[in-house]
Amino acid sequence: MKNARVSIIIINYNGLPFLDELFETLDKQTFRDFEVVFVDNASEDHSVSFVTRRFPEARVLSLPENSGFSRAGNLGAAEAKGEYLVYLNTDMKLSPEWLEHLCRAAKTADDVAAVASKMRLYDKPDTLNGVGGCMNRLGYSWDRGMYEKDEGQYDQPAEVLFASAGAALFRATAFRTLGGFDKRFFMYHEDVDLGWRLWLAGYRVITAPKAVVYHHFGGSTRKSRSLSWREIQGERNNMRSLIKNYEAKNVGRALWRLLLLRQPPSRKVAQLQNLIWNLFWLPDTLTERRRIQSKRQRSDREMERLIHQIDHVPVRL
DSSP, rough: TTTTTTEEEEEEESSSHHHHHHHHHHHHHHHOOOOEEEOOSSSSHHHHHHHHHOOTTTTEOOOSSSHHHHHHHHHHHHOOOOOEEEOOOEEEEEOOOHHHHHHHHHTTTTEEEEEEEEEEEEEEEEEEEEEEEEEEEOOOOOTTTTTOOOOOOTTTTTTSSSSOTEEEEHHHHHHHTSSSSSSSSSSHHHHHHHHHHHHTTTTTEEEEEEEEEEEEETTTTTTTHHHHHHHHHHHHHHHHHHHHHHHHHHHHHHHHHHHHHOOOOHHHHHHHHHHHHHTTHHHHHHHHHHHHHTTTOHHHHHHTTTTSOOOOOOOOO
8 A cells, every 4th residue: 555546534533333344344445556644633432442443554643733624634644645535524435436536536637636525424425514615795604505305416527625534535646735624623624624725726526426426424522522613613713714715805895794693692602712823823824825925826706716705694503
C-alpha cells in the first residue's frame, strides 16, 4: 500500500461501536488500490487497539487530545500517500462498489476536486441523508435531498457546492494547495467552507450517485453533543467562512442579514457569542481571506447558481 492511489482517512472519537461494520465493508470493496489512515482523537473506548488488531495494515495516528475533525483531517492528509483523499466517518456502512464509483467520477475531468457520495439513512435505507451539499446566501448549509425517499431523483451526476466529508473524495493536490480544512473549525462546516474555496479557485465539486453509503446519522457525536450544539458550532464557523470567502461588497451584507434573523432569545445569545469569537479571531481570518481571494477565479455572481439566494434553510435537523 506504499503507492496506493487512494488514501482513506478515518477520523475517530470513541467510535468503537461502529468500527467492526465499517472495516467489514471496507474489506469488501471492489476497488482495492487504497491505504487506510486511522486518526484517533484520544478515544477512551479502546478504538485504537481494535483497529490495530482488526486491520493491522492501517496506519494509526493516536492524537494526545481531541483536536476535532479539521485538525485531525489535516494531520491524516499529511500522512496520506494517495492521489485521492477519501474521508470517512466511523458510523458508515459502505456498498461494495462505493470507492470504485467515487474514483470513476473523480477521473471524469481534471478540474473535479471533490466527489460526494449518495448517503442514505442507516435505519431507513430507502431514505436519503443527502447527495451533495447546499448552502444559502447566509452560509447555512443542508444536505441535498435530505429525508426524501430515494426514488432516483438524484441519480444523475450533478455539480454541488460541497461534498459532505462524512464520505467524500478530494483530489490531494487541490486539497493541499488550498490548505485543507480550516484549522480553526473544531467541528462542522469544514466541508462547506472547503467546497466553497474549491469553486472559487477554479475547481468543481460533483456527485457520484452510484457511490452509496448508509449513515447512522449523528451516530458518532450524538452521545456527546446535542443537535443545538452542532447548530451553534456550525454557525460560528459559518461566520468565519463568510468573511473569508465572499467578495468584500457581500461580506457585510451577509453578516448583517444573519444577525437580523429572528430567533429565540437563548439562540440570539449564542449567536452573539459566535460573533465575539469571530471578532477575537478576525486578524487570523483576514490573513486567510487574503490568501483565498488571491486565488479567486470565479466571482460571487458566477457562484450564485450554487449558493441559494434565500435566507431560510429548507431542511432542518
